[in-house]
Amino acid sequence: MPPPPAVLTAAATRLRRTLLEWYDRAKRTLPWRATPGVAADPWAVLVSEIMLQQTTVATVQARFDPFLARFPTPAAMAEAALDDVLHAWQGLGYYRRARGLHACARTIVHGHAGQVPDESEALAKLPGIGPYTAAAVAAIAFGQQVVPVDGNVARVLARLIAHDRPLSATKAELWPYAAALAGGDRPGDLAQALMELGALVCTPRQPACGICPWAFACRARAEGRATALPVKVAKRSRPERRAVAMLIRDDRGRLCLRRRPEDGLLGGLIELPAVDPGELPPGDWQALPGTVRHVFTHFSLETTVVTGRPVEALGDAFFHPADRLHELALPTLTRKLLRHAGVAA
DNA sequence: TAAGCGTGGGG
DNA sequence: TCCCCAAGCTT
Numbered sequence: 273m274p275p276p277p278a279v280l281t282a283a284a285t286r287l288r289r290t291l292l293e294w295y296d297r298a299k300r301t302l303p304w305r306a307t308p309g310v311a312a313d314p315w316a317v318l319v320s321e322i323m324l325q326q327t328t329v330a331t332v333q334a335r336f337d338p339f340l341a342r343f344p345t346p347a348a349m350a351e352a353a354l355d356d357v358l359h360a361w362q363g364l365g366y367y368r369r370a371r372g373l374h375a376c377a378r379t380i381v382h383g384h385a386g387q388v389p390d391e392s393e394a395l396a397k398l399p400g401i402g403p404y405t406a407a408a409v410a411a412i413a414f415g416q417q418v419v420p421v422d423g424n425v426a427r428v429l430a431r432l433i434a435h436d437r438p439l440s441a442t443k444a445e446l447w448p449y450a451a452a453l454a455g456g457d458r459p460g461d462l463a464q465a466l467m468e469l470g471a472l473v474c475t476p477r478q479p480a481c482g483i484c485p486w487a488f489a490c491r492a493r494a495e496g497r498a499t500a501l502p503v504k505v506a507k508r509s510r511p512e513r514r515a516v517a518m519l520i521r522d523d524r525g526r527l528c529l530r531r532r533p534e535d536g537l538l539g540g541l542i543e544l545p546a547v548d549p550g551e552l553p554p555g556d557w558q559a560l561p562g563t564v565r566h567v568f569t570h571f572s573l574e575t576t577v578v579t580g581r582p583v584e585a586l587g588d589a590f591f592h593p594a595d596r597l598h599e600l601a602l603p604t605l606t607r608k609l610l611r612h613a614g615v616a617a
Numbered sequence: 618t619a620a621g622c623g624t625g626g627g628g
Numbered sequence: 629t630c631c632c633c634a635a636g637c638t639t
Contacts, residue, residue: 627632
């Protein structure tokens with residue numbers, strides 16, 4: 273059994289101080305971080321936190337400023353069509369986040385007078401905002417005394433207390449330990465410092481314990497188990513799937529496309545019509561050489577592209593000018609397929 | 618509870 | 629090339 277949070281409570285002041293000293297020295301400059309001395313923009317913080325869900329800092333760094341410029345306030349996003357938000361979200365993945373953010377903006381405008389709620393409980397009621405994001409926004413944007421637990425923080429805490437069960441099933445148990453660290457006059461920096469520590473020092477594979485500000489208190493370090501913790505759980509296998517995508521042009525050279533269902537994989541995005549192998553509708557088809565591989569979270573897909581035309585028009589498809597693909601929200605897989613077929617996208 | 622949900626970068 | 633994984637949420 274791990275020690276009770278009381279152990280952390282006793283050391284909380286020193287842990288906070290050493291962590292914040294390290295953070296002030298080592299932190300990265302990131303576009304969503306508020307300038308010291310300037311109040312954070314809650315909407316910007318909210319957008320950054322949604323964008324960062326399961327997405328690397330490097331990816332978000334390149335996308336954050338243009339996205340926020342397009343939707344600078346909740347009102348700006350609330351007035352926009354969902355398609356515009358999906359379009360701006362292209363390539364970021366987990367597209368349900370874009371839907372949730374759009375719904376968030378409308379709820380904020382219509383139910384909160386355009387102001388992002390300042391408490392964790394209210395934030396957590398918004399679509400797409402769970403325990404982590406609610407706590408992160410409350411702390412970073414509003415200075416509330418809450419400590420969000422993301423993957424980084426969970427790993428840091430797991431090592432700190434030598435928590436030796438898989439985080440996938442026990443992450444919730446770490447929240448009281450995080451809460452035991454709360455306090456001081458920089459709650460937002462404390463939250464970001466914990467995550468930064470996990471990202472830069474207390475890393476998954478080769479933790480840099482030699483430069484860690486918490487090495488003095490780390491139980492895993494003391495026990496020589498820093499690299500072995502947290503306990504990893506066996507990964508699910510990733511099945512292999514195949515598909516055939518159809519590149520169809522009409523007499524005016526427009527491309528045949530279709531919109532995916534609102535729910536599920538790549539929900540609401542635009543793609544080339546595709547079928548399972550052997551399910552091509554009657555028509556005059558020519559297979560392009562080679563295949564396109566794309567890896568999703570829970571399966572890998574190998575796609576063959578055929579060009580030609582079906583005998584009967586595809587029911588759920590539409591035609592769109594090939595030189596105006598930039599208007600559409602296309603997932604990365606579709607861009608790969610178009611490029612493979614020599615279509616600029 | 619566990620599965621579904623994208624993508625790109627690093628070791 | 630392959631595997632890991634990244635500031636999670638929803639159902």
